[in-house]
Amino acid sequence: MIQITGPSFASDNNSGVHPKVMEAIFNANRGHVVAYGDDPYTQSAIGKFKEVFGEDTEIFFVYNGTGANVVGLQAITSSFNAIICANTAHINEDECGAPEKHTGCKLLTLPSPDGKIRVEQMEHLLHVIGNEHHAQPCAISITQATELGTVYKPEEILAITQFAHRHGLRVHVDGARICNAAASLGIGLREITRDVGIDVLSFGGTKNGLMFGEAVLVFDPALARNMRYIRKQTTQLASKMRFTAVQFETLLTDDLWLENAGHANKMARILEKEIRGIPSLEITQEVEINALFVKVPKEVIPKLREEFFFYVWDEENSIVRWMTSFDTKEEDIRAFANLIRDTVKTIKLFH
Ligand SMILES: Cc1ncc(COP(=O)(O)O)c(C=O)c1O
CATH class of the missing domain: 3.90.1150.10 (Aspartate Aminotransferase, domain 1)
Structure with a gap:
């Protein structure tokens, strides 16, 4: 065990909970509400997300970042598929094989000295499309901000999503630090995700002041059709959902996400x-x-x-x-x- 006594520079995961978020959890601790998300707190948090990302966005709260990635990727893959990502990607290096286990997909990793991947690296991977002997590439997963602290510019993302969509692939973003990326670029959360063609977003909360909780955002309602079942089967459906939801409601109120x-x-x-x-x-x-x-x-x-x-x-x-x-x-x-x-x-x- 490592005992940390003072301030540390190890991880944004090592920090505590923002006082406003803690207060919101405390205030939600009143009486009974219906479990599994059919409650006013969850509806209100979903409303906040829709205000930012658009009315037709589908939102699924989950417990952690690995869960968000695994649930999100299942929306756009089948077990015979392949997912293109950076070799440095969290889904490749730090999730104990959870994406492979839950999606059944092969990860096709690309070298990435700065944490980013680019269209020129991906083109050759698509030659196997239609060949039954190969796992079929169907998704690209990028991390924003990357595991190496770099940030994709909107035009870099657009180049990837246009390439993907041209070839029938979907694009997922591991946005464990999407708020840091938006703050760094000085633009809105929607502008660096939905507006540049992202299909599914793992929206991070834990690293930005929450106690726990992430959200999977699906921008094409057709892709969200089976998400409730996928989330439950992946053990990411919280019964006391209100406590996840109020944290996000707080994060999205008065731009606390941006302040943090x-x-x-x-x-x-x-x-x-x-x-x-x-x-x-x-x-x-x-x-x-x-x-x-x-x-x-x-x-x-x-x-x-x-x-x-x-x-x-x-x-x-x-x-x-x-x-x-x-x-x-x-x-x-x-x-x-x-x-x-x-x-x-x-x-x-x-x-
Ligand atoms: C880029 C990235 N994605 C996802 C995660 C989420 O992981 P966890 O399952 O530990 O919440 C992390 C956490 O370190 C991360 O850095």
Whole structure:
């Protein structure tokens, strides 16, 4: 077990719950309402999503991000299909094979040094369409923002969705950090998803101030036909749905989603500015959301982690991930940056 005593830069998953969200959970804890989503809280949260994404959007609340991806992907696949994604995709690397197990699909992974995939890489994968010996590509899954903290621009997404639709494929977005991406681009949630042709979106909440809960958004009602059964069969239907729903209602009220994600992103930019000039550090990815990927001398890692816990992302190349959150404080960034500066200096002297 790792015991974290102070602020950490490990993950936005490590933060607590936004006070407004906690209050909403508390306030929903009154009396009985009908279970499984047939309640006023859930209806109201669905209404909020429809205001943002359009009346004909179908919304399915689930428990976690893996669940959202697995439920969402089942809407657009059959077990003889293949899903194209980045080799760095969460669905490929971090979901214990859940997407393969639940969809039955083969994942066709593409190399992605910056977390993004591009149409030019996909073209050759479609030559097998119609050949019964091959798993049939039918979906592209991209992550926005990516696992490497980069962000697809709307035109990059449009290029992928146009390519996909031209060939009869559908596009899913793992949007565990969709709010951070929208905040980074300075545009709306609809503009980077539905309006650029996305079919199914895993909308993240947990990393942006919720206690738990994600939502699967389906933009083509025909695709949503079997979603209720898929969600239940995938064990993602919460009986006490109101407690998931009120969290989303809160997140979508008065742009709390933007305030939280914008703050987390801003903290990462401050950290970037603080450490940019430090010798022997190399920022390896563009800092576009709330994450920094930094190559650091191996020797400094234990000392830094003693005070501010974080994960080593790539052991071999000594690349660490420093991640901020909706509740990261500027003073903690400054203290962390000072510690990095001092520790790097000591190591250099030592050499
Ligand atoms: C890109 C991405 N997708 C999905 C998830 C959700 O995973 P979980 O099932 O742990 O909520 C995460 C969490 O780390 C993630 O980073």
